[in-house]
Amino acid sequence: MNETPRANRLHIAIVGKRNAGKSSIINALTHQEVSIVSSCPGTTTDPVYKAMELHDLGPVVFIDTAGIDDAGDLGVERVKRTERVLDAADMALIVFTPGDKDITLEKEWIKRFQQKKVSVIGVVNKIDLKESIGEIEKPFKGIDIPFIYVSAKTGEGIDRLRDMIKKHSPSSWEEPRIVSDLIRPGSLVILVVPIDIEAPKGRLILPQVQTLRDILDHNSTGIITKENTLRDTLKSLAVKPTLVITDSQVFAEVDRLVPHDIPLTSFSILMARYKGDLKELIRGIEAVKQLKEGGRVLIAEACTHHPVEDDIGREKIPRWLQEYVGAPLDFTWLSGKDFPNNLGEYDLVIHCGGCMINRREMLSRIGKCREAGVPIINYGIIIATMKGIIERAMQVFGIQV
Incomplete structure (x- = not known):
């Protein structure tokens, strides 16, 4: 779980008014104190990304946000920052408070998420404060999303919320494969990795590591070499590589060294397909x-x-x-x-x-x-x-x- 990059996890946004218990719900879902909880409204300011493991679903990122009803000049800026989650969220939990008669803001956010084709679940928190579940349900009748009623304080309904997240999580949220769909099992792939001033000390950059892992997961072999050792690497091979992948900065040099009957592309171009269009x-x-x-x-x-x-x-x-x-x-x-x-x-x-x-x-x-x-x-x-x-x-x- 800890080794899964944050960008590869299901992103779940937690959105609601100040003091609705958004951070408390994250803590209850994860059985950990990962978010600061306070009775003072506005404890969470900027969106906070928390990489966690959710049972039966796997690695996820909860996005804890500021209240959508934040006020004042600073509050307006906080809400603008909360709006960023519209672009990153794979699914959203809209948190309501029992007894809140004005849920206009929550309805607006549900509509915005739905326009982005983001799966939305309504979570009514703090049901331990009300006696009748029937009375709690009344304001939410007619809202076209699944609802669940929980108490982050007592734990009531939290297990059912986990099940609901799993049930409604988008089946296509995971990124496509980086390179393994371009090669067959047993392939030999050369990765050209310059070690220069831009290379992080003592490690490889994330796209290089992810590409190598995808090759290995596909039962193929990856050989890592630098551009100044590529010629000797190619000469030492008993079989022709299936593919050569290079850092884009040395594209021209690698192009000159790799015979044109061997396919060549770059990590960045692979990422263009993996992360985008x-x-x-x-x-x-x-x-x-x-x-x-x-x-x-x-x-x-x-x-x-x-x-x-x-x-x-x-x-x-x-x-x-x-x-x-x-x-x-x-x-x-x-x-x-x-x-x-x-x-x-x-x-x-x-x-x-x-x-x-x-x-x-x-x-x-x-x-x-x-x-x-x-x-x-x-x-x-x-x-x-x-x-x-x-x-x-x-x-x-x-x-x-």
Whole structure:
């Protein structure tokens, strides 16, 4: 459970008014004190992501949120941050309090989740404070979602809530496979991993680890090598590799070393399919070719890593892109959970592989770009395009560019 990356877990948002007992429900579901509980409304401010194991369902992430009725200037900002969960949630628990006669806000949030095609469960908490379950049920008649009545304090109904979460969890929430559907069991795959200033000390980055694990889970063999040892690695093999996967930053060098009868692609392109919509991201290639001097380009990264010297997103891609276009461009950078509303101001969005967000959130970002009429592409695809090897990089997927 602890080794499952957060982005690969079922994301369950807990939404409701202040002091409805959202954090208490998380604690009751997990049998742990993972959320701060207080009788003071507004204890939870920003959305808090808590990776947990839910019995019979597996690794999940609970998203504990601020109250949707938060007030004041600061409260408005907290509600805006709560709205981010609309893009990341695979399912939602809307928490109600017995006796609350105005549930307009809760109904609005149910509608918003349903518009996003997110499975919603209504959870009426604190039933230990009321005598008649019939009276508790009255305000919720006619709301078209499954309801359950619980007490996070006494534990009543919590086991049934776990069962309901399992029953209503989306069957298709898991991401597709990274690479194993492209190879047969027994295949030999070479992974080219540069160890440079951007490589984290003492470990590999998440997409590399996930790709290797997917290869091993498919009863195939993965060989890891650096770009400066790739030639010798290829010579030492008794059989031809089924596939070579490289870090996009050394795409051109690896392309020269790997014979063209061996399929070649990159970790970032695999992530474009695994986390997003590969065909939609490929459409961004045409926008890259049409960029002109002064074109506005947004470079978006889902994580908040500290930029290093010659950083891929801050320096390399902008440098390579301006060389490709033959003119200076206007770049804006964005990192973390924020994604702008002014997408229509840009001529192109270049996104990272998205390994730190889940597939729903990546697809949401792609959808927002589509709605704004701005093309989006990811690191691996644009690098392959600029280096003139995009056709080869797409062959393994059966896609012609």
